[in-house]
Amino acid sequence: MSPSDFDAQQRENPDPTEKDRPIPWFVLAVVGTALAWAVGYILTVRDDDPALGDRRTIETLQAKAGGAAGAAVDGAQVYSAQCVACHQATGAGLPGVFPPLADSEWVVGDEKVAAAILLHGVTGKLTVKGTAYNGQMPAFGEKLGDAEIAAVLSYIRANFGNQAAAVSPAAVKAVRDADAARKEPFNGDEDLAKLAKPAG
Incomplete structure (x- = not known):
């Protein structure tokens, strides 16, 4: 090795090595304090003020779940979420794909048939206003309660140009039970x- 090679080696920095350097105690103290404060805050601070969230009250949430007795269910809200x-x-539906609810004989006709459709769904050929649709409508019987189905039926029977009577939760329950x-x-x-034909 020439002297110039030795000099060049002396000018190089040593290769980095990993040493045992624990996290400084003050960093651990700050992180631990922040974590303890966060857990304490979550456990002790609770505010049901709807202005701090999406403005839904406990009563609204209970009604959506079919909870509070006598609480009104918003049929328009159910329609927006499900239909x-x-x-x-x-x-108006989608031409050739999903049938319209506006002026539909199934919507404004017998409320028991309309309730049965929502409770159990429909598959295969369905004719609405003279046009055949071949698709599938899901069943909502296990997803929605009687009050929610009654509310959405009442909503669609009174909107989109329809003028049919409202449907009560009791009527939906009767169809569900039957x-x-x-x-x-x-x-x-x-x-x-067959369902639409009067008995007898």
């Missing part, structure tokens, strides 16, 4: 036509 994606905000054994959706026009 608008297919039937659209105008109730068809309690049914596990499959209705087979379109074929099943619904």
Whole structure:
């Protein structure tokens, strides 16, 4: 090794090595204090003021869950959450895909049939205002309570140009109880036509 090579080696910094350097105690103290404060804050501070959140009160949430007895359910809200994606905000549906609710004979007709459709769903050919639709409507019987189904039925029967009577939760419950054994959706026009026929 020439002297110049040795000099060059002496000018190089040593290779970095990992040493045992624990986190400084003051950093641990700050982090521990902040964590303890956060846990304490979550456990001790509770404010149900709806102005601090999305403005829903406890009563509103109970009504949505079918909770508080006598609490009103907003049919428009249920429609926006469950129905608008297919039937659209105008109730006109999507041509050739999803049937309209506006002036639909199934909507403004017998309330028991309308309730049964929401409770159990429909599959196969369904004719609305002379146009056949071949799709599938999901069942909402396990997802929505009687009050919610009654509210959304009342909403669609009184909007989109429809003028039909409101539906009560008791009427929906009667249909639910009568068809309690049914596990499959209705087979379109074929099943619904039978359902719409008066008994006797």
